[in-house]
Amino acid sequence: MKICVLGGDGYCGWATALYLSRRGHTVAIVDNYLRRQWDFELGVQTLTPIQPLAERLRVWQELTGSAIDLFTGDVTDYEFLSGVFETFQPDAVIHFAEQRAAPYSMIDRKHAVFTQVNNVVGTLNVLFAIREYQPDCHLIKLGTMGEYGTPNIDIEEGYLRVEHNGRSDVLPFPKQPGSFYHLSKVHDSHNMMFACKIWGIRATDLNQGVVYGTVTDETGLDEALINRFDYDDVFGTVLNRFCVQAASGHPLTVYGKGGQTRGFLDIRDTVRCIELACLNPAAPGECRVFNQFTEQFSVLELANMVKAAAAKMGVTVEVAHMPTPRVEAEEHYYNAKHSKLIDLGLHPHYLSDSLLDSLMNVALRYQDRIDISQFLPQIQWRNATNRRARPISASATVGAHTRP
């Protein structure tokens, strides 16, 4: 298949592009390097030393003989996106090209507005481009499990049969997202459902859980192909941060009681889920929703798992509770369904098996790049404006200057 990966220089996008390329698909990456720009803006960097995309693609072709096409530009620029569709004529488009960090969207008004405009306009453009240039193209769009929030009922995959006053209907599952970023994905989901209905577009909305892990079979082929590992307070995810905290001997910072429960998956399952969606496309006019995660954990459970894993490696770490910077339930019911991708053939990797290899070992391997000033949250949901003050001091950085 000809598959276009929007946002193919990012964390999930890069792993996906390589996986699909190795599986024999013809792959094109579209990216504008905004993700790298945000690191500069925030004064943070991935733990792993990622290479420029051109270098990554050169090494990939050298190692595998497979070329990945590259279109450099912004999906919110419709003239550019139209050119991509006319040139590449994709059978499937995987849309990762969004601002994906909740804290980034909560910095202030400008970041909230940027996140919603960037994500909503990008997705509208993709929908219009499919309608105009490639009506049979299957859109695979990354949503988030965070669209659902934490309702006091079981979370279904996108739709819910509702019985009410003696009547019944299947309706979109009600959404209670917890940040301006999560809201942008809810907006996208509604726009997609409508576009499928009026134009007969095929779409799969993947409500993905929190992805962990750095190494896939493909990114592991060469150091130059290494993937991102974000642990900072804005783009970092909780499990990465715990592992880096453990590796640097810092307490694991649990927000509030730590009863916040979410869905998680290994990045090796992300890339497989994407391919399963490609190989089993939605029908014309169908807006299909999969909950893309394999296990659910509370934050405190994760902290205890990391603590135990560190102990096995001879590292003693503490678990420290601190006030949550978010507005969220610290204890709640959570039971989210996630059987549709299993039905299509997904064989999950489980966290207990990959915690040491793919997380703790990577954190330890690059521990001289750890910047401990990135650990603590600086973006408070209850503030309208947050000024991130990144302390620059010798003590705040452990050996970052010494790495060649």
Place this chain on the structure above:
Amino acid sequence: MKICVLGGDGYCGWATALYLSRRGHTVAIVDNYLRRQWDFELGVQTLTPIQPLAERLRVWQELTGSAIDLFTGDVTDYEFLSGVFETFQPDAVIHFAEQRAAPYSMIDRKHAVFTQVNNVVGTLNVLFAIREYQPDCHLIKLGTMGEYGTPNIDIEEGYLRVEHNGRSDVLPFPKQPGSFYHLSKVHDSHNMMFACKIWGIRATDLNQGVVYGTVTDETGLDEALINRFDYDDVFGTVLNRFCVQAASGHPLTVYGKGGQTRGFLDIRDTVRCIELACLNPAAPGECRVFNQFTEQFSVLELANMVKAAAAKMGVTVEVAHMPTPRVEAEEHYYNAKHSKLIDLGLHPHYLSDSLLDSLMNVALRYQDRIDISQFLPQIQWRNATNRRARPISASATVGAHTRP
């Protein structure tokens, strides 16, 4: 109360500003005249000869002694909006300042993107301005009954108690909007709910039905205060169009079977509902939803009512069915609750009483301004791009040139 009416030069906004001013409130209008600009873009005009806002306000003050403040600018410009909040310090903000026509949002990609960005960013700005400058200010935001679509269950006022797998929760009512415009209002509703939760903002989301009628006690005081009456294929509403068609002896154009059922209300009830919401504000942190309409009708019922009203006035008109340009159910279940505003003290005006006075008579009074080329729909939902070709011909305009 000090009440700021965003979009106060528009149809609902103008009637509301005058009503609140006459009831003794201190009123400020914020507008950027985009609504007037869209008439130029589309080559259409209101049936009624509205005056420039400065003239309207001058006459209002002359007649009543009440001055209405005016801030000219765009709510998507946060610097401007901040100035309004700092200067006027409103107790309540009524937010009408959005692009409100479904067909306009369906013209093409640019109009879809414009509608969503304009509406979403405007509302985000208002939420941030309340948070930053006037945290106790009550936001009264115009949503639409079209957010709900036409589910096969009763439509509740904003929230639904769901029983599922033996558990229960009260969740936002699932939304199935039918245009990029209606989607923008769904996006707004989600953003508002979140802002109330994290910042303790007071908000009332008014899911308004289709408003009809031109005359209120205030706009009727002087010809210079006359309100808009839109009947064109883009901004016109179905009931206005039927009345103008009847007044000009043209068949009433019913889309499809005409079983499309919607909620309707008289503009005199709109202004009263707004005041009721102001006088009974939402609690801090509450995002309250009222369904703001008084009666529900199918399109075919409306056509038959207009036909009967015209007959009483000696005018014979036919009802003509034509393919719907939209993607919508032409027959469906529809039962939407609307008791909360009644509970607050609304005494509805009913269509059967106002059809002749406020609609047919206005249509006949200004029949020499009727442009029959504005009757037929030119925006097809199934097209990605619609080119509106407005025929300019002597036969298309009935006497428009002869009016002094």
